[in-house]
Amino acid sequence: MESFGGRLHRAVAERGPLCVGIDPHPGLLARWGLSDDVNGLERFSRIVVEALGERVAVVKPQSAFFERFGSRGVSVLESTIRQLRNSGSLVLLDVKRGDIGSTVAAYASAYLDPSSPLYVDALTASPYLGVGSLAPMFELAATHGGGVFVLALTSNPEGAAVQRARTADGRTVAQTVIDEIAQLNRGAEPLGSFGLVVGATIGDTGHDLSAVHGPLLAPGLGAQGATAADLRTVFGSSLPSVLPSYSREVLHAGPDVAALRAAADRVLTECRATLGGA
Ligand SMILES: O=c1ccn([C@@H]2O[C@H](COP(=O)(O)O)[C@@H](O)[C@H]2O)c(=O)[nH]1
Numbered sequence: 001m002e003s004f005g006g007r008l009h010r011a012v013a014e015r016g017p018l019c020v021g022i023d024p025h026p027g028l029l030a031r032w033g034l035s036d037d038v039n040g041l042e043r044f045s046r047i048v049v050e051a052l053g054e055r056v057a058v059v060k061p062q063s064a065f066f067e068r069f070g071s072r073g074v075s076v077l078e079s080t081i082r083q084l085r086n087s088g089s090l091v092l093l094d095v096k097r098g099d100i101g102s103t104v105a106a107y108a109s110a111y112l113d114p115s116s117p118l119y120v121d122a123l124t125a126s127p128y129l130g131v132g133s134l135a136p137m138f139e140l141a142a143t144h145g146g147g148v149f150v151l152a153l154t155s156n157p158e159g160a161a162v163q164r165a166r167t168a169d170g171r172t173v174a175q176t177v178i179d180e181i182a183q184l185n186r187g188a189e190p191l192g193s194f195g196l197v198v199g200a201t202i203g204d205t206g207h208d209l210s211a212v213h214g215p216l217l218a219p220g221l222g223a224q225g226a227t228a229a230d231l232r233t234v235f236g237s238s239l240p241s242v243l244p245s246y247s248r249e250v251l252h253a254g255p256d257v258a259a260l261r262a263a264a265d266r267v268l269t270e271c272r273a274t275l276g277g278a
Pocket of ligand 1: 023197219220221222223224245247
């Protein structure tokens with residue numbers, strides 16, 4: 001069985017370093033002429049899958065926008081995940097799960113067990129109950145070739161107060177997360193399956209990402225103000241591991257399928273200009 005890191009490495013080589021989010025904001029549904037209900041949600045998601053599922057390396061549904069419609073919204077999420085998997089893109093569910101270990105084991109079953117209706121290639125996880133509490137996710141991911149992206153330095157300004165606080169040994173909280181994920185990826189080839197979320201908005205924070213050897217998901221591009229050129233400042237010598245992530249910047253181009261594809265191509269070209277020479 002191929003690891004998630006291996007599958008991601010191949011997908012990026014074939015399709016380019018790009019993750020596009022499915023974030024059906026109420027404002028985007030209105031902009032696309034869709035109703036702010038489950039029917040609008042389903043139509044929105046289908047259009048994104050049709051436009052990008054066969055072209056983009058990774059598609060990242062944002063669970064919150066599906067959950068807000070209750071069980072019918074989660075049902076749309078399940079079918080969107082299925083459609084994406086059939087179209088060939090890797091599915092990264094942005095759901096930021098984290099809890100005590102025994103509950104994390106249930107989250108792991110929900111998202112990383114191939115028999116689950118919400119089975120995805122990878123999910124986002126929160127380390128604020130301790131990175132060790134996420135162990136059941138790491139274990140199930142390793143068993144089934146899945147991936148986990150752990151929040152390290154998030155793109156929102158509020159994150160810094162927690163993530164850049166100093167621990168007893170002088171490292172920041174974020175650096176302890178970075179170092180633990182680096183340990184998990186040791187020896188993995190061609191790329192580890194355990195990634196980090198590092199916002200493209202954060203500037204040069206002096207954190208050392210050089211040993212991570214796993215994918216670095218970079219949200220915050222476009223709508224949150226960061227540009228592809230900012231990736232160089234944030235990631236420095238770790239640029240080759242960066243997976244740039246855009247949601248609204250691309251989704252604003254919809255609902256026209258050709259326009260969505262053109263927007264994804266444009267941001268990919270911008271990212272390649274920075275990452276290409278990395
Ligand atoms: O640090 C983080 C972690 C996750 N996100 C998520 O990414 C997208 C960003 O959407 P844009 O429209 O491109 O701003 C969204 O789903 C966030 O929840 C993040 O922005 N920052």
